[in-house]
Amino acid sequence: MSDVETPVAEPTTRPRERRALGRALRYTVTVLVLALVGYVGGLATTSLWPITLQTQHFEASVRISPSWSNNSTVHLPTVFGDIDLEFHGPTPAPGIEGRVQVREEITELFTSGAVDIDELTPDQEELRTVMRDGLTELGWKFVGGVLGTNLLLVGLWFLGRPRKDSHSWWRPAEAVAAAVIVATLVPGIGALMTYRTSTYAAFTTTSLLSTVRGGSGMFTDIRGQAQQATPYVQNLLALSDALHQEFVNPDAFRPAAARFLLVSDIHGMNYYPLMERIIEDEDITAVIDTGDLVNFGRPREGEMAGLFSAIEDLGVPYIFVRGNHDATSPTDEAVLARMAEIPNVILLEPTAGTFVEAQVNGIRMSGFNDWRHFAEVNDDFKEQAREAGEAFAEGTRGWPLPDILVSHQPFALEDLPSAGIKVNGHMHTAALKGNQITMGSFTGGGLVNHFQVPQDEDPETAGELVGVPYAFDIVSFGEDCSLQTLTRYVYRNLVSGRPQFDNVSVLNGEQVATQPDPDGEPRTCGPDQPLQTEVIVPTDDPDGDDGADDGDGGAP
Template structure:
């Protein structure tokens, strides 16, 4: 008797069908990954070359996933990194910069200006567009060759292999390996998605305006031709990638400093103010070391602040008083015409309006050598007092405090600023400013002169890295950019930059409300903050 197979229930599939589909998907994914690796390897084994009149660059895709959405240009004088924040993580691009041999002809003419070495208008963009097209073609060719190799391996040893399913799988995998990274690259590497420009070591000294410590261009004239060319190229790359809205004429520019700790570095502040066309200086506190006004008097700090020639916005830090009720520093600063105190006395708050940008803030009411088991609670109390006193008042564009903990529960329409930690940090819209003087001489220490010590650093007085920021607002009152500087060796008289980073403002804060305008014609004013009762 023949056994009759029972029919499968309607609406169900045999388990093996799902297994087969999963196997197909896994095969396609694996083939796509292999094809992508093949394309990546092709650009690394045979990188393309992009050229301008004076420079040559070997360009390849970066193999490391940690370099995604980044154009990385390593040199012996430091690295250049252009960071992008697109909708998809794009393959990283690595650029090996070289100076062309023909450059030596320029130096046979005698004195050479840096402007002669800078790529002409459109020259850098044309070279990059051409190079990226060639890089894309080489990547696609590598994917196709890899998949062709897989087909050949599949055919080996098979008399009449099946065609339909393998062709569909390999074709789909090839399309994925090409289209996904291409779409990610096209959507990510755009000027509008630019997030930050960063240069390290010697290349970090490249700036739009020279002369902060010494004339950068003048120093480059005395350096080797290769250093001079790399500085010029780094500047050209920064100008090429910083979006137009970031480089446009600003509405206001603020120099952000903190934690001077009794050291009169105001001549340097004044130089930065002049070179960078600063609208106002914002100091987040710890001007003194031991809370004694005499420190500032003896160092000449107060007269130097008055000599800056721009508004000086200040909130008190925990080193700026000797007791909870000590307001001697605030009273002394109130005598200086250009000083603007955001909390001139305990519990009374002021809004400063500088070229249309609104600033408010709160003091740190701790004091020097204070012992407290719960600093966090103390800062929350200070934040609560500020919130109650400013209830119903418009949110500021810049909210300032010495301590980061006091800013946590408070809101700002733009950015929050704090110091205290002696280390620069960017956390959302909170900008933590490093110490402008390395923490002051009290926080410096001397490297011992012991046997085996590096002769260049033995006995040197060192401390925290020095740091300051420049915050720029556009004419629409939105944050335009944040430029962060860290440097060292100022005490020893040999200042050297460690890092310069330019951060797009739209990565830090939301755009300002429509209809607002900011600019020099709006002037400077202050008004006391009065709570506004709810209707």
């Protein structure tokens, strides 16, 4: 008999255990994959069909943020920068992103001219109710997206498999149910544990909003800043007077028939207290504004900033043409209509195609509105400029050439004649080409246009409003109705509290303006000449008296 032992057979239970473990592992992986795909489907659902939360005056389009960097954060992007509310909970939670905007119902408050911040602030109970109901709706929408994505995926998988017994759908159904629970329960618990008052960590803002938050009410106290800026500009004016005395031809000090303050591109900044002081100190006869009074083409912006009442308080005629930011469409004349209600405003084109000549102390001026509107994109800009110039030329045919021709855009003025000077804005940079004066912005282009991205600045000045320079011009006309001097002021950084005088220049009017025709009829200008406005009627009579009625000095 052999001494070799017969090997003992391995128990049959181990292969069964391995097979069971393999099935469990595959099932777990399948559930996790379905949960991950379902989570992505839920995010896509809330992104494609976000929910809308509404209070009395505001509404927000809300979705679950797809960005991992926004975990545990409520992210509110705006055109002026981003607002982030950060929470530090025990577990990460999906981020929430909302785009907030003002509802149309708030228009009545804006147009009233006296907006009470308490009226705009949502009631706390209203806010809690809206947030609770909205987040519940967002949660159900996310769950629906998870479930729908998983069912679609499993359905496609079934279509690709050969037919089996009728009970083969139980296991996939269990996997889908488990995946939905995992995909919704994990982020749901994270959100419930994270988005609480006790876990609130930080409130941060970026871009312009970060500057405004540190700017001591920069949006709400623009008039106060203008008053604070007055001493700096008075110093600039004193410097100008010293330059006059030292360098300017004595002929420039002949008695002035009229002195005009040229401004442009206010862009919603109420710097009128500063303008009022300049008018007083410099004995200004009238203000000529070449447009872009507001930013977005709506009168309520001017109402909120107090621009219209401030213009009336200036106490001198205010000659105005519309800029491309003063309308919302080619036919929109709402800003013009609101300006027409101000007693001292004179519109040179009060409505499309109607041109007005204003005579202030005998100085003739006419002009036309910008044909463009806010946010317009047009590839045929030069053709538009040419057509606008031709329309004005045809509408004033046979009328005496103005001493001051006014428009917002510089391009349409280039080919038009003037008896003296042409003035325009739009470029935000002071320039001079022949007798065409391009004015800089009186407010540096407005608060938004001041801003420079903080990371592009020196760390010590990050967030300062530096922007383009402020600028205004003063033109003085003599008793013979010819231009005596053009005085140009350029400065910067008043908003940031670090004023800097860039440039003060005094130009001889004879070197700027078109010289009067020596064979023409002599004219006399001065304060004894009444303020007149007259609707221009085109005529072939070069004297321009073909039936046009004399104005009575009122605004058209």
